[in-house]
Amino acid sequence: MDAELSEEQRLVRKMAKEFAGDVVQPLARKVDHEHYFPQELIPKLGELGFLGVNVPETFGGAALDYVSYALIVEELARVCASTSVIVSAHNSLCIWPILAYGNEEQKTRYLPSLAAGSTLGCFALSEPGTGSDAARQTCSAVEQDDGTWKIDGVKNWITNGPVADVCVLFTMTHPERKHKGINAFIVDLKNTPGVTIGKREEKLGxxxxxxxxxxxxxxFLPPSQLLGAPGEGFKIAMATLDGGRIGIAAQAVGIGRAALEDSLSYAKEREAFGKPIAEHQSIQNYLADMSCRIDGARLLAHRAARRKDRGLPYTKEAAQAKLFASEAAVDAALKGIQIHGGYGYVKEFNVERYLRDAKITEIYEGTSEIQRLVI
Structure with a gap:
């Protein structure tokens, strides 16, 4: 894989790996055990350009490509999946649609602070009764006589929701038009009357x-908050999720890699029947399967990222990457627990966390079942 990376991409990966190991990893157990949001990392992530990876320099971003983005997410996920998804949701689900569909005023207003990390972003598509069936929106946007939009409804499962400043919101304006009746808006969550943040969810991982x-x-939102043209909301949401799935694939690769590396290290040290368990064929088979699937997942993620960078269609490739990588990560974590035996089942070792963190990659930004339909 290294032969396919540019010098810049290798440098980005090196920087991300060093930052993840030196700064993020020492916090990882606290983040997981205490359900702790690592606020102190946000300014540092912003300084490195990790919160504006694909944002042009004119708007304060790092102006890197999507392969670099995948490399960053993988390295963060290798040590702390929570941090990786904070970064992923911010970049691919909030920044990208503003960058791709926003007008110049919207880009100038929102992108510099998002790229710097002085504001955080989120994406609001799912609803209490609407997940995979994203076209069946009930949160409504009704245009008023003065041109403002009146928003009413509830959005669910919002990553970064409790801490976000900026939200890309999807609403139904014309139900009779189905998916063509959906609009997208940019919402300043902390400065807009009528917005309430719900309770923070207690999650498995x-x-x-x-x-x-x-x-x-x-x-009430002014006309200036409409993102894209009227009726383009569903198109914006689907295009955004295509790119987001590359990030989730990279996240899954990082989690799976962590399970593999920890398991290999443990297997070399743990002895059974007179030799390290790494010398037993059954353990070697587990490790070989994990290695093949994780490397294959990375190749699929980078293929999708390269197609995106080249302006080629990548919907199918992104779905393939997310499907394969998420299932590979769960499998690697399960095998890792088995290799660790009883130690894999206790929180003293990280491998049980990898399973809890990996499972969500099969669910959010499109379930595995939806990915198979897309493919």
């Missing part, structure tokens, strides 16, 4: 990544 509902009641 990615415990430091805060998730909540967002409630809109008599929330």
């Amino acid at each position: 990615i415990c430091g990544s805060p998730t909540s509902s967002l409630m809109f009641e008599n929330t």
Whole structure:
């Protein structure tokens, strides 16, 4: 894989790996065990350009490509999946649609602070009764006589919801038009009356990544907050998720790699029947399968990222990458627990966390079942 990376991409990976190991990893257990949001990392991530990876320099970003983005997410996920998804949701789900569909005023207003990390972003598509069936939106946007939009409804499962400043919101304006009746808006969550942040969800994994509902009641937005053209909301959401799935694939690769590396290290030290368990064929088979699937997942993620960078269609490739990588990560974590035996089942070792963190990659930004339909 290294032969396919440019010098810049290798340098980005090196920087991300060093930052992850030196700065993020010491916090990882606290983040997981205490469900701790690592606020102190946000300014540092911003300084490195990790919160504006694909944002042009004119808007304060790092102006890197999507392969570099995948490399950054993988290295962060290798040590702390919670931190990786905070970064992923911010970059791919909030920044990208503003960059791709926003007008110049919106880009100038929002991108510099998002790229610097002085504001954080989120993406609000799912609802209490609407997950995979994203076209069935019930959160409404009704245009008023003065041109403002009245928003009412509830959004669920919002990554970064409790801590976000900026939200890309999807609403239904014309139900009779189905998916063509959906609009997208940019919402200043902390400065807009009528917005309520719901309780923070208690989750199985990615415990430091805060998730909540967002409630809109008599929330009025000026016309300047409409993102893209009227009726383009569903198109914007689907295009955004295509790119987001590359990030989730990279996250899954990082988690799976962590399970593999920890398991290999443990297997070399743990002895059974007179020799390290790494010398037993059954353990070697586990490790070989983990290695093949994780490397294959990375190749699929980078293929999708390269197609995106080249302006080629990548919907199918992104879905393939997310599907394969997420299932590979869960499998690697399960095998890792088996290799660790009883130690794999206790929180003293990290491998049980990898399983809890990996499972969500099969669910969010499109379940494995939806990815198979897309493919």
